[in-house]
Amino acid sequence: MLKKALLIILIVGAGIQFIPVPINQSDEILKTDFFQIVEASLNIQQVVKASCYDCHSNNTNYPWYGRVRPFAWFLQKHIREGKEDLNFSDFQDYSGRMKREKIRSMISQVRDGEMPLQEYLWMHPEAKLSEKETEQLIQFFENLNTQ
């Protein structure tokens, strides 16, 4: 009985690998990308790309299990929802008012520790913002919104 159950799990596990999942990856840096339109130090760019771009841009740096179902489905859902709320790759396409609103929201979420998401940090400890990085990011975003 146990053997049979294991076999079924194995076959299902292998079977679901054939269900397609879209890949969120692109080599192209769009003209609309956030860092094509705002001036930022390399340090800030690195922090934002490492901590935000996986779910908030058109280019995800997938972990090794990122293409393995069912994990790939969870990632895909997070990425889809993340890009719906904020897509750094299309930042220029937002209206001026919407840009300011997105930046306001970034400040608030980073300040309150809501972003990067806790679940994301479990698997990406390197994306965790240090206190200093948090401060630098908030300062950077605040400067953008007062310009």
Place this chain on the structure above:
Amino acid sequence: MKITLLTLGLAVLIASCGPTKTEEKAETKAEPIAKVEKTAAVEEQNGNALTPVLDAYLAVKDALVNDNQEGAAKAGGTLATALGSLDLSTFDSDKQAELKEIVEVAKNHGEHISESEIAHQREHFEALSKDIKDLAGIVGTDRTLYHQYCPMYNGNKGGMWLSANEEVRNPLFGSSMLKCGKVEEVIKL
């Protein structure tokens, strides 16, 4: 053979439970509400197109004054719908682009308010208040509005909102600081 069939069946089942299904559901759900609001907006044309928007905005405000998360969420949803059914084509063409921007952002705030906890609702409400003020500035208001301000909100950075009453009842703090604030400006008909 039975097992492979079972596997395939399971796989299809799991795949069909994906996000697309819920999206479809949400769409069909949103439609009838939008239609109802639209007919209401047409009837409203003789009065002020902004009436349903201001009603819903002030309902969010009142709920937040009473620390009522559920009420604010409900009114936030109504606000998003009301903004969605505003017919911008009736306004001056040179104003339409700006109006479209304001409505888009304000609608986004309404949607967030409809699904957040109260601190988050208040943050969106504060930002939304500026958009509603700008909107009323262009379209015109159907009632006297009081632009009120509390300097203590957001770590003493301050925050504003609109009220139909002169007397201050603070939606940004609710009962914890009900009377903090003053009238900054009166927006008349």
